[in-house]
Amino acid sequence: MAVSFDLFGTLVRVTNPTDPPRAIATELEARGVAVPEDWDDAYRTPHIDAPEGAEVPLPAHVARALSSCGVAVPENAARRAVIAAFDPDVERREGAGEAIAAARESGPVGLLSNCSVPELVSRTLIRADLRGEFDAVVTSVGCGWRKPHPKAFEAIAADLGVPVGELTHVGDSPEDGGIDTCGGRALVLDGITLDEVPELLGRR
Incomplete structure (x- = not known):
């Protein structure tokens, strides 16, 4: 069995x-770009x-939003x-290492x-002292698909060398529960805590 974890809200704050x-x-x-007055509307x-479920890289969205304003x-x-705008303070959640x-x-x-x-995931892992803890790291901006789309779960399963049906995914949101539709197992932190995950992983 292979296990994958969500990052934000699950392993770190x-x-x-x-x-x-x-x-x-x-x-x-700060980089010399003239931001238009209607920027907030353009950004949103x-x-x-x-396609539904596909990830749009935020820099690409920002560039298109500026272009729509003639910038x-x-x-x-x-x-x-x-x-630079998403340069967070990071706190590893208690129980993550265990x-x-x-x-x-x-x-x-x-x-x-x-x-x-x-780069946000890699920087977060470094700041949470979690770099090197995983056999594979897949991000939606990297693979092109967001959970709960099956292709996101298939991507991490493939990198871990297992069929997606043999993957258990641990997360904190309904999107993480999407592994169920792929035949895998979801452990969603809704009513359970991260401290309980080791015991739950031991149950088949």
Whole structure:
């Protein structure tokens, strides 16, 4: 059996911007980009026609939103601004290390995270002292699909070398429960705590 974990809200707590469009605007302006007056509306409007369940990288969305307002964006400016705006304080949740260690007793262990911001997952793992704890790390911005889409779970299962039906996924949201539709097993932290996960992983 393989086990995958969600990251944000499951293994770590992070502080994200309370006003993402304004935080991104500040970073754009710091890089010489003229942010339009109607930026908030442009940011909240979809600009990329993606299939249902597909991930739209936030820098791509930001670049399209600026373009819709007639603002030319220098190469990589949108990406750098987004990465800087989402630079969180990170706290590893109590019981995270124990849960990962218990999962490793059953087989390979992976991380599957919905995240549209490049580099955010890797930086979070470093700050939570979790880098190197996983046999595979899959992000939605990397594989192109967000949980609960089956392709997200299939991606982490493939990287762990198991059929998706042999994967147990631990998370804190209904999206994490989507593994059920793939024939795998979900452990959703709704009414249970992370401290209980080692015991629950031992039950088949």
